[in-house]
């Protein structure tokens with residue numbers, strides 16, 4: 001039988017991007033944080049901030065995750081685990097460094113057992129500064145990452161819509 005030729009490669013790629021932008025599954029990894037940033041990530045996942053409205057869902061396995069949320073400076077002990085988890089994720093995969101320590105080593109910079117920020121070990125796609133960053137900043141970082149993914153042709157502007165939602169969330173939170 002003659003193999004079927006894909007007559008609409010652009011549409012298929014657009015559909016994949018649309019699905020990825022609308023349903024990014026995330027994995028959280030602490031490579032040496034003081035737990036402050038981790039608590040903020042957990043707060044972000046609670047119904048108060050309702051990250052799931054963007055289709056963002058926490059996953060327990062790197063094989064099911066699209067986005068790796070990393071906190072803390074990378075310690076010598078955590079380096080191999082971070083590399084292993086990153087290698088187990090399927091392409092295309094994205095990394096968000098959360099907190100000053102994940103960006104540069106932060107307050108742990110220069111310690112004998114600290115290698116530095118996440119990008120010393122794996123490539124980083126988005127950075128969320130702060131010590132620790134607030135949930136709104138974490139949501140903004142993830143949404144900006146999604147916005148940077150190419151929107152499908154003729155798409156519904158989901159990433160732009162998500163940015164609007166974050167702005168609304170910040171305003172709502174300020175008025176509480």
Ligand code: SF4
Nearest residue numbers: 034036099100101131
């Ligand atoms: S950025 Fe601040 S809260 Fe986050 S791991 Fe570093 S010291 Fe802790």
